[in-house]
Amino acid sequence: MSSPLNDYLSTLQPIRDPILLKMKDYAVQNNIPIMEDVSMAVLLSLMKLKKPQTVLEIGTAIGYSAIRMAKACKECKIVSCDLDEKRLAIAKAFLHESGFSDRITLIYGDALDDLAEIEHNAPYDMVFIDAAKGQYEKYFKAFSPMVAKHGMVVSDNVFFRGMVPGIVQPTKRYRTVINRLREYNEYLVREEGFETTFYPIGDGLAVSIKTD
Template sequence: MLPNDHKINTYIESLIPNRNDLLTEMEQLARDQQVPIMELVGIEAMLQLLRMNQPHSILEIGTAIGYSAIRMAQALENVKVVTIERDEHRYSQALHYIERANLGNRIDVIFGDALQVGEQLEFYAPFDVLFIDAAKGQYENFFHIYEPFVRSGGLIISDNILFRGLVAEESIENKNHAGMARKLRRYNEWLMKNEQFTTTILPIGDGIALSIKK
């Protein structure tokens, strides 16, 4: 990470074309209600990667208000997105925005805890891409549950794995942040050592891990 990475991030954001009115509305709602959606530079990089790979099926863990699911479906005309959300209010918001985006035929939202609804995904498998963007403390559990649904040669994307840079800090005063940083460090180390995958970590957005299934 560069010392002036915040300035660089702001500069890159200034170059990104404006999104459509619906996405702009969702971004504003996320700011107002503190909904955790993917950072702009991070999602733009991920979408470009997906355009290069042209997946036909994506499983997302953590729908929130449906922002990233909608962006993936809009970027990839032939993709089917299945996404899981456990918060009832956000689930309802996601359905609302997906309907407004006219993407109900290509985005399926499953209501439930991703730690408990794995069996429902067997109907949709195999997936070309698994995108993990939910409770950071459960990343390894999510990986174990849903990795079997990813085809050989498929891609698993883990977001927020640098946790605002705190994974690189030796001392963190906030106990909750310190605990989360420890969990993410363990996850990153486990992921990099997992011989069934080839993993690269990119310092983009809040950190993205790209794991290709062998």
């Protein structure tokens, strides 16, 4: 959800880490979506405040978000799941290069099909959802019971290019995804046991804090 404000905020938080710059360049060159800078800054700020010890990430891609989370929280362990074997192999190489292989565990496969392996590492202080947008509600229902008391679920892209709130007219190609994300956002508001705040930054960020 590009805007002059987002663009301006991005210039205030330049990335200087060589491995992160290399990963961003790789993502651009290979058309691989990674989290926007402003949304990432908010996510990392929340992590520094909450200090999660265990994190579950749904959607590894090339490992960019996982590495940034590991850098932000020096003690946390991250379990990251993705069903794209090629991207996961690239992520593994970047993890090795960055020195975070010991703190980030990669799982190959559909997260919804690997519940036993994921649950083995539960409870999680934070779950970060950044995978198939049409499956967000299923992910939340599957993994929110594994969230520790006062933990949080963070969902990226909940405004999806401005189409979900209607800022941009939804295209036919994304109509199903947009409808499901709208349903997901409404579900988050109704969900008992969590309090959700929506942040109109980047591509839209939802932060759901477990209250019970």
